[in-house]
Amino acid sequence: MGRKVTVATCSLNQWALDFEGNLERILKSIEIARANGAKYRLGPELEICGYGCADHFYESDTLLHSFQALRKLLESPITQDIICDVGMPIMHHNVRYNCRVLFLNKKILLIRPKMLMANHGNYRELRWFSPWNQLRQVEEYFLPRMIQEVTGQDTVPFGDCVLSTKDTCIGTEICAELWSPRSPHISMGLDGVEIFTNSSASHHELRKADQRVNLIKSATTKSGGIYLYANQRGCDGDRVYYDGCALVAINGDIVAQGAQFSLNDVEVITATLDLEDVRNYRGELCQPHMESEHKPCHRVKVDFSLSDDGDDIYLPTHQPITWHFHTPEEEICLGPACWLWDYLRRSGQAGFLLPLSGGVDSSSTACIVHSMCVLLCQAVEDGNSQVLEDVHRVVGDDSYRPQHPRELCSRIFTTCYMGSENSSEATCSRAKDLANQIGSTHMNINIDMAVKGILSIFSVVTGKWPQFRTNGGSHRENLAMQNVQARVRMVLAYLFAQLSLWARGKPGGLLVLGSANVDESLTGYFTKYDCSSADINPIGGISKTDLKSFLLYCVEQFQLTALRGGPTPSVDKTAYADMGMTYSELSVIGRLRKISKCGPFSMFCKLIHMWKDALSPTEVAQKVKHFFRMYSVNRHKMTTITPSYHAVSYSPDDNRFDLRPFLYNTRWTWQFRCIDNQVAINP
Secondary structure, eight states, X not given: OOOEEEEEEEEEOOOTTOHHHHHHHHHHHHHHHHXXXXXXXXXXXXXXXXXXXXGGGGSHHHHHHHHHHHHHHHHOGGGTTSEEEEEEEEEETTEEEEEEEEEETTEEEEEEEOSSOOOSTTOOHHHHOOOOOOTTOEEEEEOOHHHHHHHOOSEEEEESEEEEOSSOEEEEEEGGXXXXXXXXXXXXXXXXXXXXXXXXXXXXXXTOHHHHHHHHHHHHHHHOOEEEEEEEEEOSSSSOOEEOOOEEEETTEEEEEOOSSOXXXXXXXXXXXXXXXXXXXXXXXXXXXXXXXXXXXXXXXXXXXXXXXXXXXXXXXXXXXXXXXXXHHHHHHHHHHHHHHHHHHHHTOOOEEEEOOSSHHHHHHHHHHHHHHHHHHHHHHTTOHHHHXXXXXXXXXXXXXXXXXXXXXXXXXXXXXXXXXTOOHHHHHHHHHHHHHHTOEEEEEEOHHHHHHHHHHHHHHHSOOOOOGGGTOOHHHHHHHHHHHHHHHHHHHHHHHHHHHHHTTOOOOOEEBOOOOHHHHHHTOSOTTSTTOSXXXXXXXXXXXXXXXXXXXXXXXXXXXXXXXXXXXXXXXXXXXXXXXXXXXXXXHHHHHHTSOOOHHHHHHHHHHHTXXXXXXXXXXXHHHHHHHHHHHHGGGXXXXXXXXXXXXXXXXTTTTSOOOSSOOTTOHHHHHHHHHHHHHOO
């Protein structure tokens, strides 16, 4: 009997409700796993229907089509002689569960429902699924007739159980269960489970990947074992990007690593490992029978081995590797770029249009699109036929083959500088130079005529002509004039997005890109329905501080010399005057508000210590009050904010992540009085 096992895990770019495409990608991953000698294949969470189905999970169609796809998998010759572990929703006793289905050779071995649900941040699993909270309990699940016809089974085990093969034991975790203080791998390891699997739909956040890797390393450092991690990849129809990172670990060491960001729809990671290494590691560390309340796992036995019957002494095993973590600048360069590509190819549009002002935000968005084109050209050069097929569809030319990012950019990316009589030559030149270096089709549009036309309508009706403050206008007039300019830009952006390709004799329309950063969204430092209103925004979850670092990275990475120098310092001074704080201070406040769950008083209590070397308690109080006034006055803007790439855990996104009222008592009388009482004691 051999003792070495070859196992496979994967990252799949699944799409919510794309049952056909999802099935194809699952089958391809199984085919690759088998070709690499694997006897077990693990896939992402809810991979059959896609994780992001949201309220479609309520629909019986979603359950029906998932079982139809499962039948196709059971019938396929590709799935023979390998244990397949797939994810799908299942209703048991009229209750919906998020499940793993393990099958082998047209027989379902067991169904393992998720026990600990993800119900924070972007996740709302308890809205659609119930947790299986019957520890170590297993029931009979009556299979639908369409599955019975294939498997010949009436019922299968359903519940908290593990799979015992002839040579080892495999236990399942699902996504958030790894992050829980009651992770199932702890008790499973103490009961002799040697291989742990985790099927995830875990999204990207800046500086998050190390947390995930460290949790997996810790899980197998404590009690030994092999750990397989599978994750979804890409944009499956929402604001998050699932960032892959499929991996295999053993006894605290990573031995196989998949990419975090990639345009490959299917990536399979295989590893060959020695079960005796697990047993030797545990021999000294683990004393399972000394546990006072130990309750054994329910084992489902299968007449199958992951190892070969013959002598495998000369079969090499995978050795520990050092995990490569991307820098935050690299993450900004790659994550949003992959997300944009998924959105573009799946939306059926022909490219992007970006109002390019030459500032930090719009320049960052332009650089992300350029990065996308770099990735596309590299993927085509590497022989990725799916990317080439998608490029053909986007550009409307089946004979086209991208040769250079600038040339591809000219086909799918249009930028426009929308200047007025108040715009500077410096910003116009900066936008033009950057567009030239990345290769976008660039237009220079003067909006003065449109602004005067709108003001003429107002003047005819009211007999009044508002003025900017520099021309003697009041504060109200000045704000209205600025808003008219800003909103005209949005209208023109959508006009040119719909018709600029038509004017050039080309088919299709363009998606409008927004470029408001997370800090400005937090304070409402933008005009409602201006150029921040777009189809999608790749930087809406990224701080101004990180974007500035990203642009410096782009200067070196892509030789975009037009970014050197950047916007004039007066831009930041104007923002400071308007917001009453620096972008760095705003990032700190944003994290305290969302991550640390601070209201005005708690935030003041923390900041008087964090900023004690720079600000007095009185000055801290002024900043806290000013922030909460701005935030509450402008919170209504978040109800219409452009869907943005989720990149930080203090995002103010109103759709799902940051649920707050949008009509506040902006005086915060009780809260501010608590602050004032403390300042009076120690100013």
